[in-house]
Amino acid sequence: MTSSTTAPAPAPSGKRVLLAKPRGYCAGVDRAVQTVEHALDHYGAPVYVRKQIVHNLHVVRALEARGAIFVEENSEVPEGSIVVFSAHGVAPEVHEQAAERGLKAIDATCPLVTKVHHEVRRFAKDDFDILLIGHEGHEEVVGTSGEAPDNITIVDGPEGVGHVEVRDPERVVWLSQTTLSVDETMQTVDALRERFPLLQSPPSDDICYATQNRQAAVKTIAPRVDLFLVVGSGNSSNSVRMVEVAAAAGAKAAYLVENAGAIDETWLDGVSIVGLSSGASVPEILVHEVTDWLAQRGYGDVEEVSHTEERLAFALPQELRREMRTKS
Numbered sequence: 001m002t003s004s005t006t007a008p009a010p011a012p013s014g015k016r017v018l019l020a021k022p023r024g025y026c027a028g029v030d031r032a033v034q035t036v037e038h039a040l041d042h043y044g045a046p047v048y049v050r051k052q053i054v055h056n057l058h059v060v061r062a063l064e065a066r067g068a069i070f071v072e073e074n075s076e077v078p079e080g081s082i083v084v085f086s087a088h089g090v091a092p093e094v095h096e097q098a099a100e101r102g103l104k105a106i107d108a109t110c111p112l113v114t115k116v117h118h119e120v121r122r123f124a125k126d127d128f129d130i131l132l133i134g135h136e137g138h139e140e141v142v143g144t145s146g147e148a149p150d151n152i153t154i155v156d157g158p159e160g161v162g163h164v165e166v167r168d169p170e171r172v173v174w175l176s177q178t179t180l181s182v183d184e185t186m187q188t189v190d191a192l193r194e195r196f197p198l199l200q201s202p203p204s205d206d207i208c209y210a211t212q213n214r215q216a217a218v219k220t221i222a223p224r225v226d227l228f229l230v231v232g233s234g235n236s237s238n239s240v241r242m243v244e245v246a247a248a249a250g251a252k253a254a255y256l257v258e259n260a261g262a263i264d265e266t267w268l269d270g271v272s273i274v275g276l277s278s279g280a281s282v283p284e285i286l287v288h289e290v291t292d293w294l295a296q297r298g299y300g301d302v303e304e305v306s307h308t309e310e311r312l313a314f315a316l317p318q319e320l321r322r323e324m325r326t327k328s
């Protein structure tokens, strides 16, 4: 692989890959995966995990192989066991259920999701109607809504705006899921503001730095490519949004692929330049497998195009750090 500053001249065939940076793991995913790994090291298997710890099958399978058991609800976890809550966050009632069952809960909710939960509690306390822009049924939206179900209305994109009802148009705020398309979210906000001119904005961006950076890196490359591949799982919101962003930014075709095995050879027909990136829950090994697959088909010239450097890292959950300290 070469960097954008040292890239060799394109191969004679003109076939090459533009690899977006940043891509792959964000700080919240890295922390969540490490939380399960450290819990397994510290307590031994099994460690129960409520929901997919992050939305990536490869990661889930790898943790299962080490002794993690993934469940949908606390009721499936034997009383007194250890349970890790996923990066997407949970409603307060999930913590209450865990306590009732005597579970030892470790909360791997991304701190940037927790920040949105705090915002919900603050605006609900001031009796605002909260218009939460996000995808109905997504785990993060379910968890965030659970902080103040009576105050929240979910707005699933610009087309949902017409149905929104509020009690007092002078006390309305919009918040959002962390992994949305930046552009589409602003369209939704514009439409909401037409209906509610006094609509307040979140105190700071809810769409997280990783989502924004990955979309911006995709936009830089997409106009130059014939085909854009995003490595990620179908239930990964930020990965799906990256495909949409690539298509909207000018890629002639854009696809989400779980791994190299999911790429259709015919997509390469007539393609000179392939754009490549990966969602925030995708380990880099899956990207390497795709670059290897492409190299075997003449796309061995890879240029990494950097939009920005990311250095953010989050500490492990406090409850786990405390346990690790006391037993070390």
Ligand code: SF4
Pocket (backbone or CB within 6 Å): 026, 027, 028, 029, 087, 110, 111, 112, 113, 178, 179, 208, 209, 210, 211, 238, 280
């Ligand atoms: Fe946190 Fe953003 Fe990563 Fe989600 S995508 S885990 S909100 S940093």
